[in-house]
Amino acid sequence: MFDDLRDLYQEVIFDHNRNPRNFRVMENADRQVEGFNPLCGDRLTLFLKMDGSVISDASFQGSGCAISTASVSLMTEIVKGKTEQEAEDLFEKFHEMATGKDEEVNLEAIGKLAVLAGVRDYPARVKCATLAWHTLDAALKNQAESVSTE
Amino acid sequence: MTNFPVEKIRADFPILAEKIRNKPLVYLDNAATCQKPQAVIDSIVHLYSHDYANVHRGVHTLSVRSTDQFESARTKVKDFINAASDKEIIFVKGATEAINLVAQTYGKANIKAGDEILISAMEHHSNIVPWQILCGQTGAILKVAPIDLRGELIYDDFEQLVSDKTKLVSIVHMSNALGSINPVKQIIAAAHAKNIPVLLDGAQAIPHMTVDVQDLDCDFYAFSGHKLYGPSGVGVLYGKQTLLEAMPPYQGGGDMIRKVTFEETEYNTLPYKFEAGTPNIADVIGLGAAIDYLNGIGMDHIAAYEAGLLAYATEQALQIKGLRIIGEATYKGAILSFVLDKIHPHDIGTMLDSLGIAVRAGHHCAMPVMDFFQVPATARASFAMYNTQAEIDVLMKGIESLIEVFG
Structure with missing residues (x-):
């Protein structure tokens, strides 16, 4: 029935929405930042544990749509073990993919985050996918305690 | 059915x-906006194709045609909500501007520090923020009557909040988020018992029911044309004539004046006092066409x-x-x-x-x-x-x- 949506709602997204990874409060987090999308009310708290410049652990709490939940769940998996610079590079590539700036999805660079490439055909949903990454960006830059997509 | x-x-x-x-x-x-019947679309195309010029200004034929159609739309609105006079129908951008107009004219002139404005917990932002702005300007206090888990106004709590300090009640007729229809006649009677005027935000109610402002006895009624199968960019503020006459103007400019010198300005009569500048001529006429269409049903x-x-x-x-x-x-x-x-x-x-x-x-x-x-x-x-x-x-x-x- 929803054939048109298969690019947007891939099975991986349903899976992460049903069973979000790293969905927990981190007691001894080094960084803790809130992300908020005032347009839809999505709200998440991102926790990072740092080992020097390496992200040794990442987790989150919050509620959002399937796209935003899957995006933050996938992100916490993929950034674990990456340096701050590697994570920032990934953010840039992800952002280019989600907003359609990079027409070809660079699978090698983006890995399984490519399942979120479908949002570029749904301008109203791009922010759902990027909220997690804007929040990570703020956490890495040690910005204020709350970040908004607006 | x-x-x-x-x-x-x-x-x-x-x-x-x-x-x-x-x-x-x-x-x-x-509830966000309604689609438009062909009659509304045609009325706008016809105006621009055959009859369009500025209103209330020229002696030439097109200006007279446009003015006649524009003022005829005002009469259609008056009849549609059963206002007492055309003078009580002010054309604005939409319900939002209508509420802001009341806040910045009636509100600024009559509401002082320590006074209270009473709204409900089911208001659209457009019936919250204009009052917060006014409160910021005057030191007045915004009071909020609660709702219950069914989405109904808790009327007894509302009535208790109506006090000697209350200077205006502004409440939604029908909630856009919940659909709840408020007991507005009861609300208005309770407010009037203490001489408090009532504004009804009718943006959602107007396309769904007969609205009779004299029967309701509301002091102001605000609604948007685009939710009434009319064009976007036009709305209506109804106000009782005595209140509108006592209110200062909203914006200054052309059309709202009778006489201007550099020393002073004499304002125009109602409703023009509140309609500075060239109005949204085509969309007002389109709103008139929407009302004709609805009256036919x-x-x-x-x-x-x-x-x-x-x-x-x-x-x-x-x-x-x-x-x-x-x-x-x-x-x-x-x-x-x-x-x-x-x-x-x-x-x-x-x-x-x-x-x-x-x-x-x-x-x-x-x-x-x-x-x-x-x-x-x-x-x-x-x-x-x-x-x-x-x-x-x-x-x-x-x-x-x-x-x-x-x-």
Whole structure:
């Protein structure tokens, strides 16, 4: 029935929405930042544990749509073990993919985050996918305690 | 319900023949804005093609034609809401501007530090923020009458909040997020017993029921044309003549003056005192055409038909496991706000869109209402006179399918 949506709602997204990874409060987090999308009310708290410049652990709490939940769940998996610079590079590539700036999805660079490439055909949903990454960006830059997509 | 000419009405709305993602459009976002009948579209095209010039200015033929049609639209609005005089009908951009106008003219002139403005917990942001701005300017205090979990105003609490300090009650006639219809006659009587004027935000109520401002005895009534099957960019502020006459003007400019020197300005009479500058001529005339169209059907017939649609939609929705209706007031307009277990409204909105169904997903410019029901957002199907039971069946089938997909 929803054939048109298969690019947007891939099975991986349903899976992460049903069973979000790293969905927990981190007691001894080094960084803790809130992300908020005032347009839809999505709200998440991102926790990072740092080992020097390496992200040794990442987790989150919050509620959002399937796209935003899957995006933050996938992100916490993929950034674990990456340096701050590697994570920032990934953010840039992800952002280019989600907003359609990079027409070809660079699978090698983006890995399984490519399942979120479908949002570029749904301008109203791009922010759902990027909220997690804007929040990570703020956490890495040690910005204020709350970040908004607006 | 069987006698209502819904198929004939549907044929009058060209957009209803559109295909969305290769499926017939099921337009259920009428609380955000309504679609337009051909008669409204034609009236605007005809004006620009044959009769258009500026109003109230020239002696030439086109200016006279435009002015006649513009003022005739004012009379149509007056008759539609049964105002006492054309002078009580002020054309503005929409309900939002109407409320801001009252806040910045009546409000600034009459409301002082320590005074109270009373609203309800189910207001749209447009009936919250203008008063917060006024409170910031004057030191007045905004009071909020609570609602219950059915989405109804708790009337006793409202009445207790009406005090000697209350200088204005501004309340929504019908809630956009919940559909609740407030007991406005009772509210107005209670406020008037203490000589407090009442503004009704009628943006949602006006397309769904007969509104008689004299029978209601409200002091101000605000609504938008685009929710009444008219064009966007035009709305109406109704005000009792005695109140409007005592109020200072809203904006200065052309049309709102009688005589200007560099020393002083004498303001024009009502309603022009509040209509500075060239008005939205074509859309006002389009609103007049929408009212003609609605009069041809009859607001009471529309209300009865839509009540049937809402009852059917509610009954069907309640059979869907995991669906929770937000807003279950006894007196309710044709709005079905709902949430689904573990499925975010934005996913609902995108999924239904892929089936050609337009619903609203979000906070509906009523964030305090979302907070009260402890949901980040809802999905909202809002019905109009051109919707059918068959469309509600498509909606319900769509909801059931997406629940299945999400597992």
